[in-house]
Amino acid sequence: MTQTTFSAAAFRGRLRQPEQTLRLQLSHCPQVIDWPALDAWLRDKLGLALQSPLPALPFAAEQSPAGVAGALCWRILQVAAELQRAARMPVFEPGRILAVQADELRPGGWLAEVAVAHIDYVPAQSTCLVYDAATLLVLGVAADPESFTTLESLYQQLEVKVLQPLRAVMQVGLSALPLLACAHERGIPWRHLGAGLFQLGWGANRMHVQHSKVGSDSALGVAVAQNKWIACEWMRRAGLPAPQHRMVGNETEAVAAQAAFGWPLVVKPTDCDRGEGVTVDITSEASLRSAYREAAGLSSQVLVERQVAGTCHRLLVVRGEVLYTLKRMPVAVQGDGQRTISELITAANAVQQALPNWAREPLYPSDALALACLQQGGWSLASVPPAGAWARLRRVESTQWGGLAEDYSVRLHPDNAAIACQAAALFGLDVAGIDIISPDITRPWHENGAIINEVNSAPMLGQSDSSRRTLPRVLKLLLSGQGRIPVEVCVGASQALQMARQRQQEWMEQGVACYVTSHGLTLDALGGVVPMAQEGLFARGMALLANKAVAALVLVVQTDEVLYNGLPVDRLDRLMVSGEPLLPLYKGASSDGAARVDEVLGFLQTLSGGAEPIRIEPAVSCPQVENALSLAT
Known part of the structure; x- marks a missing residue:
């Protein structure tokens, strides 16, 4: 059974995401494993692109017993991460194996301590659920891959016993995962705030996202856009073409x-x-x-x-800029000049059914609606379309049935781009999907009778190649400075606060609102004390990273708290020390202050890129502030 041994959602320098430590229990390890066959099964049946084991692993040799256990753990971590992504949980790193040892209580068993991604507001039992499932699956396939031939049954068990419970505790829209994946790749910090709401960035540069809605959208505009009748009245009165x-x-x-x-x-x-x-x-x-x-x-x-003539085109508008234009067409099969439409449907569905059920697109239909659409186009299921010809199976594109999309971004007429931007601005939407029905989107709307059919306040992001390509631009338009603010650390006892105040003054001289916090005292940009209900450097730092008034942050490390709780940031821009010893967070802890300082500095250096800490002599004395400081132990 998986055990959570460290659940604080903190950065500890081992992963690019907030992490937690788990203990995995491998009840047994097969003595003989066909590694190529195991990896092929994971690739073909789960769609898993296996990463190579980390070179620093001390048990990389798969021939030794510890090496076998470690190699299996590495695959378990990757399967668990894949299952979490299938449930739309933003887990973008498999994790890291910290230690592997024989289980003294279970002959033939092994215990592995691993660091894995932590998502706020996901209960520990849900995390254990997915790692237990991954452990059972990998060990089972490694021992006897032939016993896992009934894939539909396996997929259904994973869906019911793992994916559905995970989705129930974290309901995330389809757009969130690709958007967060892009943010992760670009080094943009983010955190889950609960209910599928995410914070991207820190302090003055942070923003909120839920599904594909952003916190800067007008709440009134979102509400009106969802009512097609009122929305069209708004557009008509604004001089825009409406139905x-x-x-x-x-x-x-x-x-x-x-x-x-x-x-x-x-x-x-x-x-x-x-x-x-x-x-x-x-x-x-x-x-x-x-x-x-x-x-x-x-x-x-x-x-x-x-009904107006033409086809629906989706234009994505982000802060007044059209990022792509897609011609949205109903689901259809493309002829090859040889197979019937019925055979084309069967072949297309076979491709989908070979995938895990959570990765499948809607199946191509051959029901009464499909027959009616085919008849309207002069086809039947027995027809053999010429090579390249499309046979429609629905009259309109929809999420329920799927569809096709052709990129018209470079061919979009500027007048059509202009009305899309006007419509988004009319409703106060920073991110909007504007649907224009036009017989030719390359021609001006006022020449061919095109209309704005809908304004969507939560357009799907990252669901097509065109959309995925624009995600870096989406984030660049929405976030300043990669969403980051300068974060610095001063290490020491009483003098560290003076150092922090000195740095705060330097930031203020540059016109940057810099806040300072220790584990028990927080100062605003003008040096005033900010009362907080939270205690601890981690909790106070988290609060300031969510505060739009904070344009720079100095963390004052006066105890060894960071060794227990980590930090709420993944990167430090400057590390400064006073040379003083640190106080222990807990009574009864080691009194070796020098060793404690070395350990704390070693940890902090991992977050500052390994740079040597800067020794600074304090130049500012603030007795009134120092007297307010409480060094609770």
């Missing part, structure tokens, strides 16, 4: 709206997303009534809309 529609309360009113608009029509719920309940190409009263009933089943407010 012509009417809200109806029953089938009779829907038929009356047709008399005003003519055919074809679109029927949609007013307040649903992702294409839910939308029916297009309505050309008869019977289909109009049916479409109304479908939409009314999802919302009490239904729109009947005049």
Whole structure:
């Protein structure tokens, strides 16, 4: 069973994410392991791209008993990280093996101490759940890979027993994982604040993100954008091209709206997303009534809309800049001149079904709706489309059914980009997905009757190649300075505070609002005492990193607390020492102050890139502040 031995979500210099220490229990290790076969199984059945073991591992030789246990642990860590990502948990590093030793209580067993990523607000039992599952899976496949041939059953067990419980404790949208992965790759700090809400960056440069909404979005604008009827009224009054529609309360009113608009029509719920309940190409009263009933089943407010010619294009607007334009087309199969549409559907679905079920896209349909779409295009399931021809299986693209996307970013007409930016600004959205229906997005909207169909306050990010390519630009537009602020540390007892005040004054002379905190005292940019309910350097540092008023931070290390709790930052810009001994955080701890200082400095140097600490003689004396300092032990 996995045990959590250190649960503080702190940086300790071993991972790029906040970490915790676990103890893994390997009940047994097979004496003979076909390593290439094991790795091939993990790659082919779980989609896992195995990383090579870290060269510093003392048990890298897989032939020794300890080496076998260590090699298995390294694979367990990678499987556990992959399962957490499948549950949309932002775990981007497998972790690090700290020690492996024989289990004295269980002959043939091994114990491994490992450092792995810690996600705030994820309970310890959930962490243990996924590492227990990964341990059982890797040991089982290593011992007998032939016993894991019924993959659908295995996938279902993992889904029900591991992934669903993980998703239940951390409900994260589809956009969050690729956005956070990009932030991790670019060295942008982030933390989970609970309920799928994340803080990217620190202090004055931090921002909040939930799904793909950002904290700087207008709450009123978000609410209005979700109501298609009111949103269109806003756009129309702002001089933007919007749909012509009417809200109806029953089938009779829907038929009356047709008399005003003519055919074809679109029927949609007013307040649903992702294409839910939308029916297009309505050309008869019977289909109009049916479409109304479908939409009314999802919302009490239904729109009947005049359908305009063209295809929907999604434009991503971030702080007034269009980052990409995608032509969104319904799910379809592409002909090869040889196979029937039915065979093309079967082949496409076989590719999806070979993947773990959590990595699959929606299967290609061959139901009544698909048959109707094929018939409209002059096809049937027995038709053999020419090479390159597309046979549509749905009339519209949606999250439920999937779809195709063609990048039109470089061909977008500037006038169409302009109305997209105007629409985002109208609703006060820093991140918006603007849907423009146009017969030709390369031509101006005012020449071909294009309209802004919807304004989406939470557009999907990172779900296509085009979108993934723009994520670095998204983060650059949203965050200043990689989201970071200068963070420095002063180490010592009473004199460290004077050093910190000296550095604070130097920052202030540059016009930078610098805060200072020790484990028991916090000072604002003007040197005033900031009362805090929290005690401890870690807790107070975390509070200041969330404070938009903080443009620089100096941490005062006066005790050995960092050895127990770590730091809330992964990187230090400057490390300064006074040469004084440190006090122990806990009573009864070793009184060897010099050794304690060396250990603390060794830890802090790992966060400052190994740079030698700077010895500074304090030049500022603040007796009134020093008297307020409480060195609780």
